[in-house]
Amino acid sequence: xxxxxxxxxxxxxxxxxxxxxxxxxxxxxxxxxxxxxxxxxxxxxxxxxxxxxxxxxxxxxxxxxxxxxxxxxxxxxxxxxxxxxxxxxxxxxxxxxxxxxxxxxxxxxxxxxxxxxxxxxxxxxxxxxxxxxxxxxxxxxxxxxxxxxxxxxxxxxxxxxxxxxxxxxxxxxxxxxxxxxxxxxxxxxxxxxxxxxxxxxxxxxxxxxxxxxxxxxxxxxxxxxxxxxxxxxxxxxxxxxxxxxxxxxxxxxxxxxxxxxxxxxxxxxxxxxxxxxxxxxxxxxxxxxxxxxxxxxxxxxxxxxxxxxxxxxxxxxxxxxxxxxxxxxxxxxxxxxxxxxxxxxxxxxxxxxxxxxxxxxxxxxxxxxxxxxxxxxxxxxxxxxxxxxxxxxxxxxx
Numbered sequence: 244x245x246x247x248x249x250x251x252x253x254x255x256x257x258x259x260x261x262x263x264x265x266x267x268x269x270x271x272x273x274x275x276x277x278x279x280x281x282x283x284x285x286x287x288x289x290x291x292x293x294x295x296x297x298x299x300x301x302x303x304x305x306x307x308x309x310x311x312x313x314x315x316x317x318x319x320x321x322x323x324x325x326x327x328x329x330x331x332x333x334x335x336x337x338x339x340x341x342x343x344x345x346x347x348x349x350x351x352x353x354x355x356x357x358x359x360x361x362x363x364x365x366x367x368x369x370x371x372x373x374x375x376x377x378x379x380x381x382x383x384x385x386x387x388x389x390x391x392x393x394x395x396x397x398x399x400x401x402x403x404x405x406x407x408x409x410x411x412x413x414x415x416x417x418x419x420x421x422x423x424x425x426x427x428x429x430x431x432x433x434x435x436x437x438x439x440x441x442x443x444x445x446x447x448x449x450x451x452x453x454x455x456x457x458x459x460x461x462x463x464x465x466x467x468x469x470x471x472x473x474x475x476x477x478x479x480x481x482x483x484x485x486x487x488x489x490x491x492x493x494x495x496x497x498x499x500x501x502x503x504x505x506x507x508x509x510x511x512x513x514x515x516x517x518x519x520x521x522x523x524x525x526x527x528x529x530x531x532x533x534x535x536x537x538x539x540x541x542x543x544x545x546x547x548x549x550x551x552x553x554x555x556x557x558x559x560x561x562x563x564x565x566x567x568x569x570x571x572x573x574x575x576x577x578x579x580x581x582x583x584x585x586x587x588x589x590x591x592x593x594x595x596x597x598x599x600x601x602x603x604x605x606x607x608x609x610x611x612x613x614x615x616x617x618x619x620x621x622x623x624x625x626x627x628x629x630x631x632x633x634x635x636x637x638x639x640x641x
Contacts, residue, residue, distance in 0.1 A: 295592055295603040297575040299641035302608060305625065306335040309633040314360045314562065314615045315625065319368060324394070325627065325635055326375070328357030332399065335635065347390065347402055349379040354415025356385065360422045364391070364459070371395065375402060376420040376432060384411040387418050387434050389457070405461035409476040410450045412437035417487045419504075429464050431456050431481060433488035433502070441525040444484050448474035452524060454488065454502070454516060456481040468519030484522040484547060490563030494595050496578050501595065503563055503582065506530035507538060509555035513580075513593065513600070514548065523547035529555050552593065552600050559586035562615030562627070566592070572622030572640040576605065583613035583626065590616065590626060606638055
């Protein structure tokens with residue numbers, strides 16, 4: 244498991260809400276999210292079953308000898324781009340594999356810091372633009388930043404920083420760092436609580452322990468829920484009360500945003516995200532501190548949203564992907580969230596359709612510390628393992 248003033252709640256009507264049909268999946272399933280309200284919040288702590296998938300499948304390595312990878316994308320031409328925390332991107336296509344240094348300004352590689360997420364701009368087929376999240380600075384003052392670069396098929400342009408998290412921290416932990424492109428071409432991304440700064444997750448003017456939303460040029464959308472706060476650092480905040488959020492998907496079947504985050508010793512969470520909502524950390528939690536000391540006496544509190552799933556003991560969820568009704572290949576996985584884990588060392592499928600959030604271990608041959616997962620446009624599942632000799636595996640229905 245990775246180490247780890249109650250705010251006003253903004254209702255959905257404060258936003259200029261837009262609804263979109265599900266876009267072409269050719270650029271990445273994890274990029275497109277409309278804003279939508281949630282109707283049911285119930286907490287579950289579940290044991291995993293072993294009944295999925297029903298289909299036969301083949302597992303093929305796509306890339307190997309990866310050095311502490313964190314995320315990946317598939318390009319329309321079949322090329323894979325895989326981030327490594329030391330600042331390299333591995334380019335894999337067919338039998339060919341190469342590694343290029345991004346030359347990121349101020350890259351901070353320590354603890355959980357380094358190069359993290361990667362995603363494609365919504366106009367990638369025209370612009371060749373790729374977006375990254377990474378840790379920048381030094382031990383006494385570091386932060387998460389967003390950068391973008393263009394990719395010509397073999398190398399990247401010099402990355403341009405478009406946004407820096409405004410609140411510095413003095414720890415190399417809890418960056419969160421997951422990012423998503425919304426259908427209105429704004430960027431949603433997660434910022435961790437910095438481990439030693441957990442109380443700041445409840446302070447809207449701190450950008451630690453938050454989900455943030457910006458425009459692709461780094462400016463702030465005018466319909467963000469805290470845009471009228473007297474402190475400008477609150478203007479980018481989308482939701483508050485998070486610890487270390489590393490999973491973001493859009494369930495396009497129910498039209499809801501789903502996230503997961505690391506708890507401390509216990510209390511890993513699955514949440515449905517809505518703008519302006521307070522998710523409670525560290526006021527409400529099912530987990531304890533690593534010393535087993537109690538963090539809070541509360542598992543619920545007025546004005547704070549409980550998780551829909553609690554994992555205690557912790558599974559340490561890392562990546563997440565949505566296998567929806569439009570995805571082919573594994574019909575038995577449709578309307579499930581696929582979640583990689585670092586401590587439980589398994590890939591799980593969580594049923595998002597039945598309201599019970601039933602869990603299943605899937606593809607049991609894929610074991611060890613698992614860092615990320617992706618559903619390809621043709622319905623295959625890619626899993627990225629973790630560590631110093633990691634692999635990218637492609638699981639195809641047979």
